[in-house]
Amino acid sequence: MKQNMKSRLFSSETRLSDLITAHPSLLTLLTRLGLSLGFGDRSIDDVCQDSGVDTDFFLLICNVYTFNNYVPSTATILGTDMTGLVPYLEKSHKYYVDKRLPHIERHLDAIAQKLKGRIGQVFISFFQEYKQEVIAHFRHEEIEVFPHIRALMTGERDKTYSIGEFLHTHSDIEGKLDDLLNIVFKYLPPQVDDDNVLDVVYDILRLSEDLKKHTFIEEKIMVPLVKHLEKAILS
Amino acid sequence: MKQRLLIVEPSELIIEGLKSILEGQIRFKVLEPEMSADHLVERLVAVHPDIVLINPTLVEHVSRLRNEGTMTLVALVYQYVEHDRLKQYDGVVDIRDSRAVIIETLAQASPGEADAGRSNYELTKRETAVLVQLAQGKTNKEIADALNVSVHTVISHRKNITHKTGIKSVAGLTVYAMLNNLIDESSLM
Numbered sequence: 001m002k003q004n005m006k007s008r009l010f011s012s013e014t015r016l017s018d019l020i021t022a023h024p025s026l027l028t029l030l031t032r033l034g035l036s037l038g039f040g041d042r043s044i045d046d047v048c049q050d051s052g053v054d055t056d057f058f059l060l061i062c063n064v065y066t067f068n069n070y071v072p073s074t075a076t077i078l079g080t081d082m083t084g085l086v087p088y089l090e091k092s093h094k095y096y097v098d099k100r101l102p103h104i105e106r107h108l109d110a111i112a113q114k115l116k117g118r119i120g121q122v123f124i125s126f127f128q129e130y131k132q133e134v135i136a137h138f139r140h141e142e143i144e145v146f147p148h149i150r151a152l153m154t155g156e157r158d159k160t161y162s163i164g165e166f167l168h169t170h171s172d173i174e175g176k177l178d179d180l181l182n183i184v185f186k187y188l189p190p191q192v193d194d195d196n197v198l199d200v201v202y203d204i205l206r207l208s209e210d211l212k213k214h215t216f217i218e219e220k221i222m223v224p225l226v227k228h229l230e231k232a233i234l235s
Numbered sequence: 236m237k238q239r240l241l242i243v244e245p246s247e248l249i250i251e252g253l254k255s256i257l258e259g260q261i262r263f264k265v266l267e268p269e270m271s272a273d274h275l276v277e278r279l280v281a282v283h284p285d286i287v288l289i290n291p292t293l294v295e296h297v298s299r300l301r302n303e304g305t306m307t308l309v310a311l312v313y314q315y316v317e318h319d320r321l322k323q324y325d326g327v328v329d330i331r332d333s334r335a336v337i338i339e340t341l342a343q344a345s346p347g348e349a350d351a352g353r354s355n356y357e358l359t360k361r362e363t364a365v366l367v368q369l370a371q372g373k374t375n376k377e378i379a380d381a382l383n384v385s386v387h388t389v390i391s392h393r394k395n396i397t398h399k400t401g402i403k404s405v406a407g408l409t410v411y412a413m414l415n416n417l418i419d420e421s422s423l424m
Contacts, residue, residue: 119413126410179407182400187414 012045107200241284
């Protein structure tokens with residue numbers, strides 16, 4: 001990693017409130033990482049310790065979310081306590097499925113009402129199919145991948161799954177969201193031009209960005225970590 | 236922006252002559268020529284020339300080429316060609332024309348810069364036809380057979396459609412096609 005990049009990354013001494021003021025989008029990460037609001041003027045380290053969250057792990061995720069070209073080195077990954085990774089990924093899945101997707105769906109439903117004939121139905125079912133694909137994608141990880149990682153972390157090796165399979169089958173879940181974005185802001189007829197369209201465009205953009213980072217964390221942090229754990233247990 | 240010019244002509248002598256005339260003309264960028272019309276359709280879809288300078292004896296139906304894009308078609312003649320046939324072109328270059336007249340003819344026939352960019356993001360007739368079939372659930376192979384083109388050409392069309400609309404998935408393109416009234420409800424499965 002380049003030196004100038006390293007100096008830009010957040011440190012544990014930074015006030016948590018300063019971090020959030022500079023990068024408000026990180027606010028949505030706090031609960032997923034196990035922190036609550038009401039942290040006052042305390043440093044990141046203090047807040048993390050009080051909440052039982054590993055500070056380095058918290059910073060790693062915040063840095064990945066904020067700096068687009070930051071790829072943590074294997075040394076950084078292996079030098080960080082990763083106990084919180086799987087719970088974080090699970091909470092993220094829940095956040096997407098229970099909060100973000102239903103939110104977008106409500107706006108799309110309102111838009112679909114204004115479309116004439118069967119178009120509204122085709123429009124909304126495009127989203128519903130996408131939602132089912134995302135849920136299936138997450139479920140696969142929760143059933144196959146996460147238990148495997150949990151076992152490895154407690155020193156067990158189950159032979160049924162290997163992380164090598166993960167990258168082969170890890171499908172793209174942002175692509176259709178980009179399609180939806182293009183449809184919503186470019187091709188909807190003018191009569192549905194209302195607040196719902198603007199709201200949903202922002203929601204989709206936010207979710208799309210979030211999912212890209214989520215995929216990045218799985219592919220660039222989780223996979224190298226698990227590869228290492230698998231190897232360590234075999235030897 | 237330079238006008239991208241594709242020469243379609245069987246004679247190497249004529250091709251080389253034209254290249255030397257157009258060389259150094261800042262208005263034109265001469266693409267790798269085609270010596271027959273065998274793969275012309277694929278080529279048009281892949282490279283999107285602005286101007287096609289073509290020997291009219293090589294193609295029977297000019298309309299088939301027009302389906303593939305918004306290019307200007309200029310006939311390159313060195314023998315007698317029926318008037319009705321030439322009428323289908325946007326301009327005519329005779330190989331006996333002077334250097335200046337050839338350049339002038341190509342410049343006149345080609346759209347100006349303002350026009351050139353305007354419809355670049357609109358789907359061509361052929362792209363629309365591919366889109367409609369995609370929305371109806373057809374495979375690349377089925378579309379190729381229906382439109383009498385190669386699967387390779389269908390894939391190129393799909394790339395262009397995605398490039399223009401920003402939509403990748405078939406499901407998304409179906410919504411696009413409906414919103415633009417390209418398909419009606421009854422044609423959906």
